[in-house]
Amino acid sequence: MSQFLIYAIPGLPYGCVFALVGVCLVLTYQTSGMFNLAFGAQAYVSAVIFYTTVEDHHWPLWLAAVFSVLVVGPLLGIALDRLLYRYMRASTTTVKLITAIGLSIGVPSIVDFFFGSSEKLNPPSIAPHAAHTYHLGSYYLDGNGLFTVVVTVVLVVGLGLLFRFTAVGLRMRAVVESPRMVQLAGISSERVSMLAWILSSMITALAGLMLAPIYHDVDVNNFNLVLVTSIAAAAIGGMSNLPLTLAGGLLLGVGQQVLAGYLPLNSILAEGLRPSFPFIVLVAVLLLSPAVRRGRSAPDPLSGCDPPPPPLAASLRGAGLDRVSRVGLPVFVVAVMYVTLFQLSEHYLGLMTEVAIYSIIFLSFTVVTGFSGQISLCQMTFAGFGAFTAGQLATDHGWPFLVAMVAGGFVAAVCGAVVALPALRLGGLYLALATLAFAVMADEFLFPLNDIGGGEAGVDVPRPVLGPIDFGADRSFFLLCFAILVLVSFVVILIRKGTIGTYLAAMRGSEVAASSIGINLTRAKITVFALSAGIAGIGGALLASQVQHADSESFVYQYSLVFVVLVLTTGARTVEGAINASLAYVAIPEILSHFGTLSVLEFALFGFGTIAYVKHPEGILEFQKRSSIRKFNQLRARMKHRQDRPLIHGDDSGPGGAESGGRAPGIAGEVAGLSGAGDVGD
Amino acid sequence: MALLEAEGISKHFGGIAALTDVGLSADASEIVGLIGPNGAGKTTLFNCLFGLDRPDRGRVVFDGQVLDRLPVHRRVRLGIGRTFQRLELFAEMTVREHLLAAERARGGGGALWRDLLNMSAPTADERSRVAELLEMLDITDISDRPAESLSLGHGRLVELGRALATEPKLLMLDEPSSGLDRAETAALGATLVRVVAERRTGVLLVEHDLELVRHVTSRLYVLDFGHMVISGNTENVLEHPSFRRAYLGRTE
Numbered sequence A: 001m002s003q004f005l006i007y008a009i010p011g012l013p014y015g016c017v018f019a020l021v022g023v024c025l026v027l028t029y030q031t032s033g034m035f036n037l038a039f040g041a042q043a044y045v046s047a048v049i050f051y052t053t054v055e056d057h058h059w060p061l062w063l064a065a066v067f068s069v070l071v072v073g074p075l076l077g078i079a080l081d082r083l084l085y086r087y088m089r090a091s092t093t094t095v096k097l098i099t100a101i102g103l104s105i106g107v108p109s110i111v112d113f114f115f116g117s118s119e120k121l122n123p124p125s126i127a128p129h130a131a132h133t134y135h136l137g138s139y140y141l142d143g144n145g146l147f148t149v150v151v152t153v154v155l156v157v158g159l160g161l162l163f164r165f166t167a168v169g170l171r172m173r174a175v176v177e178s179p180r181m182v183q184l185a186g187i188s189s190e191r192v193s194m195l196a197w198i199l200s201s202m203i204t205a206l207a208g209l210m211l212a213p214i215y216h217d218v219d220v221n222n223f224n225l226v227l228v229t230s231i232a233a234a235a236i237g238g239m240s241n242l243p244l245t246l247a248g249g250l251l252l253g254v255g256q257q258v259l260a261g262y263l264p265l266n267s268i269l270a271e272g273l274r275p276s277f278p279f280i281v282l283v284a285v286l287l288l289s290p291a292v293r294r295g296r297s298a299p300d301p302l303s304g305c306d307p308p309p310p311p312l313a314a315s316l317r318g319a320g321l322d323r324v325s326r327v328g329l330p331v332f333v334v335a336v337m338y339v340t341l342f343q344l345s346e347h348y349l350g351l352m353t354e355v356a357i358y359s360i361i362f363l364s365f366t367v368v369t370g371f372s373g374q375i376s377l378c379q380m381t382f383a384g385f386g387a388f389t390a391g392q393l394a395t396d397h398g399w400p401f402l403v404a405m406v407a408g409g410f411v412a413a414v415c416g417a418v419v420a421l422p423a424l425r426l427g428g429l430y431l432a433l434a435t436l437a438f439a440v441m442a443d444e445f446l447f448p449l450n451d452i453g454g455g456e457a458g459v460d461v462p463r464p465v466l467g468p469i470d471f472g473a474d475r476s477f478f479l480l481c482f483a484i485l486v487l488v489s490f491v492v493i494l495i496r497k498g499t500i501g502t503y504l505a506a507m508r509g510s511e512v513a514a515s516s517i518g519i520n521l522t523r524a525k526i527t528v529f530a531l532s533a534g535i536a537g538i539g540g541a542l543l544a545s546q547v548q549h550a551d552s553e554s555f556v557y558q559y560s561l562v563f564v565v566l567v568l569t570t571g572a573r574t575v576e577g578a579i580n581a582s583l584a585y586v587a588i589p590e591i592l593s594h595f596g597t598l599s600v601l602e603f604a605l606f607g608f609g610t611i612a613y614v615k616h617p618e619g620i621l622e623f624q625k626r627s628s629i630r631k632f633n634q635l636r637a638r639m640k641h642r643q644d645r646p647l648i649h650g651d652d653s654g655p656g657g658a659e660s661g662g663r664a665p666g667i668a669g670e671v672a673g674l675s676g677a678g679d680v681g682d
Numbered sequence B: 001m002a003l004l005e006a007e008g009i010s011k012h013f014g015g016i017a018a019l020t021d022v023g024l025s026a027d028a029s030e031i032v033g034l035i036g037p038n039g040a041g042k043t044t045l046f047n048c049l050f051g052l053d054r055p056d057r058g059r060v061v062f063d064g065q066v067l068d069r070l071p072v073h074r075r076v077r078l079g080i081g082r083t084f085q086r087l088e089l090f091a092e093m094t095v096r097e098h099l100l101a102a103e104r105a106r107g108g109g110g111a112l113w114r115d116l117l118n119m120s121a122p123t124a125d126e127r128s129r130v131a132e133l134l135e136m137l138d139i140t141d142i143s144d145r146p147a148e149s150l151s152l153g154h155g156r157l158v159e160l161g162r163a164l165a166t167e168p169k170l171l172m173l174d175e176p177s178s179g180l181d182r183a184e185t186a187a188l189g190a191t192l193v194r195v196v197a198e199r200r201t202g203v204l205l206v207e208h209d210l211e212l213v214r215h216v217t218s219r220l221y222v223l224d225f226g227h228m229v230i231s232g233n234t235e236n237v238l239e240h241p242s243f244r245r246a247y248l249g250r251t252e
Ligand SMILES: Nc1ncnc2c1ncn2[C@@H]1O[C@H](COP(=O)(O)OP(=O)(O)OP(=O)(O)O)[C@@H](O)[C@H]1O
Pocket: A297, A298, A300, A301, B013, B016, B018, B036, B037, B038, B039, B040, B041, B042, B043, B044, B045, B085
């Protein structure tokens, strides 16, 4: 028993933080519908401001703490709620998640822009006597830890009183249980949600201040790791039960330490346990918790009162325009190929190769998100599995690279199926969270393993050789990557046009109706998820082959987050969208690098692309393209009207032009989704 | 034994007892009505039979097989088809594509390799069956319109066609006439009678339009507050005093 406590007590401060953050996640999720994946970013803002005011401006600790927790934190919460989240009530889960992820990427990079991106080591603690060790019999806890526990107890008691005895607290509790019921009863859920954001932002800021000293560094990644564990706590509470969430957080914090304590020191299990814990718990909750399983079918007794989703626009394109792009596209591609191969310097040839490879990886998002509407936050992890498998097989076992690459894709696909299996039934939010937890586990535990990521040294990945053809040279390697991109694009287009694509389109329209014609939703989703992971795996193998190396830093989860935001904001429904996203990803840093300090803002740019995404969930480029198609059609209709005879070849441009011109105005531009997809190669 | 036999079905949502010990049977080649006031539990019973809700208690036997925990798509393969009270259309698809998707799903298609070899285009056989259905429902003229542009009435017909394309032995219709005008409702009734005669399909019909119910159904079940209050021949039930009490309201 005493041994148990020796391990358990140091886990308490962690558990307290997980519990608090979990409660914040549930509060804001239930009151505003936003799952706050930007927690890390918010905590980072306050922690950096606290650090800077104390270290650089020599404010007294208490003043800096009050300022960052009671002023900056709530202001940020109010700003987010008023300026952004308020307008997103009716948005889909995807839009909400992507917005939060965009903020989690963009905000820290803005902070670094203003406060400098140098390391902020050994942040001061706000606890009195932080360094002092408190003994209680044979158990001990340092000052910062004790302070964390005390603060948590005070906050929990405070929240409890608020929920039990104040009018606004009661309302908040009611909203957590059924947002719509409360609205019907005439309570403004707007005010309740704002209060929830203020409260949770304050707690978030406080958590930032308490966590930084534990990690001896102000680093947004640490906050994100805490977020992932807190997600598991919130899942234990079924995303709605506050006391259970609290208990879950404590259990996770204490459990980690206790298990780590009992396992043999330095064993793989002990090393891997902490980073794997959130994922394992999340999966266990997904599989076992009746509350979560029920959660999807009846999240709210009144959920049937939801207004139907807005209608989607049909394809806008007339046949005439199709024809133009059919001729125009190959000409354009040939021109780009010619310039790349014969006119560009090595440097730019390398960049174009990257464009081709990232396009392949981004097509995996097109498949999983664009076609099946699922969000995966671990595509780069799958890319990593592909790269490491290919590298190990090619280097250590002498497989030809191209075969090893396909094997890598296969391994990634299997990983994809295994990860998706428990979460797919539940869909949306839970799949996103489970994939995030998996990505973190891979980063912290799996990829650093010798047998997977080659440990410190990483894995050597050769350039491919195919019979007599050696792709070692940059030009031929570019050609190979380009050829594989074309191949993958065809696969993606065939899937979209084929039976599985039809089933997925049906599912996007209505899951119950899709199952009512006998479609096995789980099977369709898993097929697509595995396929997407496989595509990412092949892309990852190529990415590693380009630089001929991969290590555990090559595929960290942050990439997955940046990419999911980038691809979705650009346009996840089309092959073209993936290629555009890839061009942006490669070109923007290249351009910014000419402006010195501005390059810090790269991620801010990607992150804040999400704000445009809220308005145009079909993707910004897709929106632009559609509105120009609409204008083109209108213009043509008008000219035809004026001349009262066909423009050039009346017969074939006629029907397409007239029909689209007539149907287009109004709804068309506003709308999401659609079938103009796959412009390349159709 | 009848095509569908359900007995002792109970279901609650939180504190609400939506269904209490409800039983029902339906056979091939007959149209059975299920009526009751708003909130009586008709849709919930459909969901329990169809596998969208899991009943707390009770047993459903279809075509000699106990359905128990069978997922929805397996029940559909066994031969249950249904439409929805709140329209559930595939927003991005045209009317014809709805039926083609259902045809394809019935055939059990969906192998990845066929898609990758570009062998998934609708077959001539599928096309002609779909054309036949469109003709029967008299929606050929709107067959290339996207679902989002349809009126409620047309939407109902598309759902009916989509369900028929799965070639069900039992067709469950949840208020198919709401949103249809008188003439359309009469046409719907005629179509149902025809389907039953030609395909030997059994139909379970939830419906508020008593005119239609009187015309097409041979037997009736009446649900009230989750209890099956009365059942029997349509004629008898409609004249029964406790039907009038349950259905036409307590003001009388
Ligand atoms: N998912 C759910 N969660 C909570 N309560 C539900 C749910 N579905 C139905 N109910 C409740 O169960 C009862 C029966 O509802 P049901 O929709 O089955 O009635 P109905 O007979 O189909 O009514 P209507 O004629 O209006 O369609 C109602 O009180 C309803 O509020």
